[in-house]
Amino acid sequence: MNSQFVSKGAWKSLTAEAKSARKPALAAVAYFGKGASKLLPMPSGSHLVVDASEHAVKKGQTHPADLRRLQRDGVVIFSSPSLHAKVFVFENVAFIGSTNASERSSRILTEAIVKTSDRAVVRSAKAFVKSLCLDEMGPDRLDKLQKLYRPPQLPGGVASPKPARVQLPRLRLAQLRPIDAPEGSEATEEKGLKVAESRRKKKRGYIVESFWWPGKCPYYEGDKVVQVTECPNGQRLIDAPADVIHTRPWRGRDGREVTFVYLELPDVRRVSLEKLAKRLGRGAKKNLCKNGIVRDEDFAEKLLGNWNQL
Structure with missing residues (x-):
């Protein structure tokens, strides 16, 4: 059977x-x-x-x-x-x-x-x-x-209308490296985390995670973000698509600006860029290495639709 x-x-x-x-x-x-x-x-x-x-x-x-x-x-x-x-x-x-x-x-x-x-x-x-x-x-x-x-x-x-795509959320790729946030920003990061925790919508199977972004922040609440993190050994690991639930800016005494971006992230294991690119097909590796809004709707659909199968 x-x-x-x-x-x-x-x-x-x-x-x-x-x-x-x-x-x-x-x-x-x-x-x-x-x-x-x-x-x-x-x-x-x-x-x-x-x-x-x-x-x-x-x-x-x-x-x-x-x-x-x-x-x-x-x-x-x-x-x-x-x-x-x-x-x-x-x-x-x-x-x-x-x-x-x-x-x-x-x-x-x-x-x-x-x-x-x-x-x-x-x-x-x-x-x-x-x-x-x-x-x-x-x-x-x-x-x-x-x-x-x-x-x-x-x-x-x-x-009857012509076939239409499902309306997708705005999806961004964030190319990241594990670097400590600027000295002196710790209190701002903690305050932002408390606000993010209070805004959680999905408690079971999700966690709150954050990253910091230098300069003007391109991320907004409601965005969907896929984090691509470059490890010290050069390997790139990719997180499941997450929702931006809060952003909090910080400015140092020297005028340096960063923004902490807080995500509601599915609590699942990360996958290597190579494995995901192979699953998504031709051209996926190049797309996964880009930063910013995913404008290729076919690729965005595959990325959002296939993650849960990994």
């Missing part, structure tokens, strides 16, 4: 499984939107159950023309107006989760599925889908429904 929770790339996994399937598959998925036949290219002889009611078609939730494409490839189509489940079975593997078959689900929404080869679960999933295969949709019926189809609308009558 093997089960896996998939929260990233759910449709990538489903599409790959559908393409590689050599035997007829079974699927029950509430809505089957425009372009869904490419997301779920089921082999000939497969059975697919969707909500192909007039209501779903008029709302743009189910696209009869995409169902006809699969039908021409030998897939048997059924309609179940009360369907809300999303269950996919390919030979000895079942996927169960939140994924409707649509470009919106694939490219915009945050979805999750469980992939399992547990025999009892796969057997039950097959039986569930088969129990819904009651109202078969013929070609003529699907063609008539296609005439009723209207593109999906969002509130206000606006058509």
Whole structure:
């Protein structure tokens, strides 16, 4: 028995499984939107159950023309107006989760599925889908429904938007060295730490940590910071992304200015730059050595999204 929770790339996994399937598959998925036949290219002889009611078609939730494409490839189509489940079975593997078959689900929404080869679960999933295969949709019926189809609308009558990125927080890389703070700044650092401790939002699994920055401080409360610390042996170690919860400036008698930056940091082990760069892929090592705002959104997304897997 093997089960896996998939929260990233759910449709990538489903599409790959559908393409590689050599035997007829079974699927029950509430809505089957425009372009869904490419997301779920089921082999000939497969059975697919969707909500192909007039209501779903008029709302743009189910696209009869995409169902006809699969039908021409030998897939048997059924309609179940009360369907809300999303269950996919390919030979000895079942996927169960939140994924409707649509470009919106694939490219915009945050979805999750469980992939399992547990025999009892796969057997039950097959039986569930088969129990819904009651109202078969013929070609003529699907063609008539296609005439009723209207593109999906969002509130206000606006058509579904183009895929958009998740709004990321401002992310900065801080290239640091373990150097003591200026003499005389100790009291300011301690006062700042007390304020930072009082502003903590996450007590369990997080710690408060700080570093000092010379001159004008580029860090602001609410920023996300990844510390890259160069050790005496030359190795660079990287901390998990942390939230700036407080900053406190200090000025010495000689006019020297520094700012203490306090972070709410996940209490997890640091990782070497080489290991993280390898995980994040091409160009990551160069990006990780930069200082300041991470402007490459793809890189920022990978860095924030993959850290917890390390």
